[in-house]
Amino acid sequence: MIRKFLMYSLMQKFLPVLSWLPEYKKENLSKDFFAGITIGIMLIPQGMAYALLAGLPPIYGLYAGMVTLTVYTILGTSRQLSIGPVAMDSLILANGLAGLAVAGTNEYIALAVLLAMMVGLLQLSMGFFRLGFLVNFISNPVISGFSSAAAIIIAFSQLKHLLGITVEGEKVHEIIINIFRNIEQTHFLTFGLGIFSLVLLFGSRYLSNKIPSGLLTIIVSILLVYFFHLDESGVKILMEVPSGLPPFEIPDINKSDMLTLLPLALTLAFVSFMESIASAKTIQMKHKDYEVVPNQELIALGASNLATSFFKGMPVAGSFTRSALNNDSGAKTGLSSFISALVLLIVLLFFTSGLYYLPYTVLAAIIIYAVAKLVNIRLAAKLWKSSRKDFIVFMATGLATLFIDIEAGITTGVLISLGLLIHGASYPHIAELGRIPTTRIFRNIERFQNLERYDSILIVRFDAQLFFANAHTLLEFVEAKIRQRPSIKHVILEASAINGLDATAVDMLIDINNDLKSRGIELYMVNVKGMVRDVLESNGLIHERSTQYYFLNTHDAVSYILGSEFKDFTEYVLQTNIKSE
Structure with missing residues (x-):
């Protein structure tokens, strides 16, 4: 049965x-x-x-x-x-x-x-x-750009039958x-x-x-x-x-x-x-x-x-x-x-x-x-307003299809899409955070006004997976901020968006840690996902540093640094010495 x-x-x-x-x-x-x-x-x-x-x-x-x-x-x-x-x-x-x-x-x-x-x-x-x-x-802008251009080519190719004349050319x-x-x-x-x-x-x-x-x-x-x-x-x-x-x-x-x-x-x-x-x-x-x-x-x-x-x-x-x-x-x-x-x-x-x-x-x-509805002018206008990168993909695909050939159009669109994807992964968004007054919430200082910042504390949020192609951007960002503010003695890395690390990224974090430590600056990590902590632990970074430098949220890290939240370190460890998921 x-x-x-x-x-x-x-x-x-x-x-x-x-x-x-x-x-x-x-x-x-x-x-x-x-x-x-x-x-x-x-x-x-x-x-x-x-x-x-x-x-x-x-x-x-x-x-x-x-x-x-x-x-x-x-x-x-x-x-x-x-x-x-x-x-x-x-x-x-x-x-x-x-x-x-x-x-x-x-x-x-x-x-x-x-x-x-x-x-x-x-x-x-x-x-x-x-x-x-x-x-x-194959992204939607590639599909739409290709479809729109193909529809135009198809319509023009039928004009010879519509007019009843002989027309050469493709x-x-x-x-x-x-x-x-x-x-x-x-x-x-x-x-x-x-x-x-x-x-x-x-x-x-x-x-x-x-x-x-x-x-x-x-x-x-x-x-x-x-x-x-x-x-x-x-x-x-x-x-x-x-x-x-x-x-x-x-x-x-x-x-x-x-x-x-x-x-x-x-x-x-x-x-x-x-x-x-x-x-x-x-x-x-x-x-x-x-x-x-x-x-x-x-x-x-x-x-x-x-x-x-x-x-x-x-x-x-x-x-x-x-x-x-x-x-x-x-x-x-x-x-x-x-x-x-x-x-x-x-x-x-x-x-x-x-x-x-x-x-x-x-x-x-x-x-x-049949093909008239394939020309997607509305999408082109929408992409121009919402995403210039996608608009570039849409137009490049369409123009290559129109003026070179169909295979070139698709290839152009896919290559540009992959190029933009690689560029975006290599240069991810990195933000400095500040506290919204009277709250425990921290946000990007470039998007919110009147946020509280601390002279001796730099809070950095890295909004991507950390790997070999973008590891340098984090180092460069931190170095630039320290040059602007020599008073910085503590760097907090908000890692909630980091869902993976490769060997290069781990080595870079170790180098940042050692470099900052040599200058009297402490590195802290908050909102670290469990899988990332596992990688850090297996590479000796957690063992090397005290567990006091890993926090469940940014507020706890700032409070610990300022000494306003806990009576002593032992009490803090009892509350936070667990793996964040």
Whole structure:
């Protein structure tokens, strides 16, 4: 019995569908069904549009959505996350393959499918080796700066379809220059239909969130083209769209191609996981009946990308927009994703012929509409006011993405973030404290007025872990204060924020102690955490100094020095000679 229970628990860990399917509640069926239909309908225009953005035939977006939603239903830990083609990954794919093959050609498609397989294998490996924590090194300013810049690039890349002209260039400034050079070639009927589609998309959002604006726009545009023969007037349409299911094919594996695609695959593996886990965790906060497991999400996402590569799919990720709508539509379990996959299956089997008259300009409008909300101007303004360092990260990431390339943007953001993190750790905040009059409370003298200070006592608070990279700053701070106030005879180190010491920090404390002692200055430590005291004791610092120099709080230390709190040292030791936790 116990063995069966352990086996089932292990199966639940690797097949999260078993955590909700055996105990599925009938009252959730209608909610999951409605949410699944809603997302399936939404994914029809988005899947085709993002495939177009990636330089692939639009039908490949539907292939990817159908396959990956099915796989994720079984392996994913989020019950509302909707995975499939997304704008950012499509842009990365298009930019990465631009110099290797011509978009839409068989060679290009083969590379895209191989890339999906490589992304899947990388994510599966990351999941098995429990590397989900790596996403923590990509901060929100990096994500937002990258997303905002990518959204701008995506929008500008679709202007050629919206205007009906040929535009060369991959970077925003190149696209703008070439648009002005070819602006006289604008096909006004195409442009008008694109603008009409944008008005319909944005207008539907303001009227009601329940209106499937993308599908509505597609249906209206197809009817307009069909009845008014707009294709005969120069409006470009999809024309023949393959029907039926994609055949099972193993991607053409070429060692040279794989080595060439490896940097791009690594970028996509990280970015798609970053998007997915951020979306999953944001939505999971509204649900307390399950937990999102990052490493299992890597496995689910990797398996989804691997599976789609066998069915002519493209790299996928979790979509925050679709996931949020899935949640708002009432989705309770992963069954909603499976129903969305069934919607795409039905479209592929019976309705692809109806997409014949779908204009490219409408797909471009759908893409522009989808990415418009990714440009986070409000966050930039907020960061400018609250954190200039984060603002620098946001802007540097965005500018590098815009004017260099996507990989450079992410790399720049991560490197600057790590650089600022290292700088912050190397130069932590150190404060001199003073007493608030008539209290036992001590605060930073630079933030509070009228604090009491003592001529012979320096009270220092070190607000960080003390280790080799920042140990010198404490020594320099104390030395500077002693030079300013030669009357100092006692130095109190308030250590409540110090949660660890390395060998360099211990040696530095010993050096400070010896140096101060040689000048007739005593060093005291207060609010020392238990783990820090253990390190000090094991290195002989506590044994070397009398226990009278370790206090539970700053007030006790000052009182002891001034001789106003205790009758003699023995009474004090009885009250304070314990380890502070």
